Amino acid sequence: LAAAIDSFLLACLLFVIGSLWVSRSRRPPTENGCFQLHAPAIEKVLLEYKTLTATRYTYNEITKMTKKIKYKLGQGGYGTVFQGWLSNGTPVAVKQMEKSYNDGEEFWNEFATIGMIHHVNVVRLLGFCIEGSRRALVYEFKANGSLEKITNSIIAGRCMFRPKRLYDIGLGIAKGIEYLHQGCHLRIIHFDIKPHNILLGQDFIPKISDFGLARSYCKGQSIVTITEGKGTISYIAPELFYGNSKHVSHKSDVYSFGMLLIAVLGMKEKASPLM
Structure with missing residues (x-):
């Protein structure tokens, strides 16, 4: 039964990943078309x-x-x-x-x-x-710290979270990413989705943080061009490794989210009934 529950939760999380790839048409923003975040006056x-x-x-x-x-x-x-x-x-x-x-x-x-x-x-x-x-x-302020604290518990060989708690955290992160990609006036690529940048609020509700590398662009564009790699090794999308001029899309965040899930789901065998 436990194995069946774990498999179900994993399938649900993978479904969430896939759902982030679905595009939904929305009204293009701003009077000048696309807006990108550079350093203005x-x-x-x-x-x-x-x-x-x-x-x-x-x-x-x-x-x-x-x-x-x-x-x-x-x-x-x-x-x-x-x-x-x-x-x-x-x-x-x-x-x-x-x-x-x-x-x-x-x-x-x-x-x-x-x-x-x-x-x-x-x-x-x-x-x-x-x-x-x-x-x-x-x-x-989020007193429960970052998700990195949980993933680091793998090294210590312990985790106090039930699979359902991990599922809820993963689902919350997915909803946050989906909002950045589809729910905002502009599409926002975070570029640094990783456990360290996920804060845990009350009842361990996840909060995406640290938008220092973020880029936004109008939803009419399928890709955005960057001149240098953005992100963290082990979570960065493969396309960001190659070439001097990189053409990427919001799907790079989806890849990073998938790598984050791998880190989190790696603890499910150590889940404890304490939480």
Whole structure:
């Protein structure tokens, strides 16, 4: 019976992967056709996103919020994440950008992308800081950490999750990716789907995070051209390895999601009845 349940769950997850390949026609956005996330002038960006519910903070407020950058949560490709608290005591995660390329393109990618989307399986932007060369993003805090903590439990030879819990996590990630590809005004390619970038919220609801490598383009396009590989080894799609000019589509995220599932499903034999 247990083997049958595992097989059923695996089949369901594979079905979800396949469903992400299905295209649905939607109305093309913007008056100029396609929009891609490059680093524009600060004033123009803030004007375009003036209706955001995210709050703009000064750097002094960010420093106060993080208790003078005291509690480090993790390290990313372009910055460090610290725990902070809003004035009302609400815990938050503050990402301070440390590296900058192409006039801070990675910051604008993340700011513009995450600022225009809202989904239960995508981490929510609460605020930001743009002050001189200083950049910071304020996100909702997820006390359960990242999915990487779970996949790392394979090495330790233990896992406290039932297959149903793993199935729900995988399904939530799939819904988040499907929203990025089909449910937004523009199609968004994340380019770095991996356990480290999946945060686990209340009741272990997964949240896709870290949009520093993201690209968006109108849905009328079937591919987008990039000049350099994006992603993480072991999760990056094969087509991103070859050639100087790379033509990719949102299906590269689907490949990364499949590799993520392999990491998660590798634990199903160690599942415990504790959760």
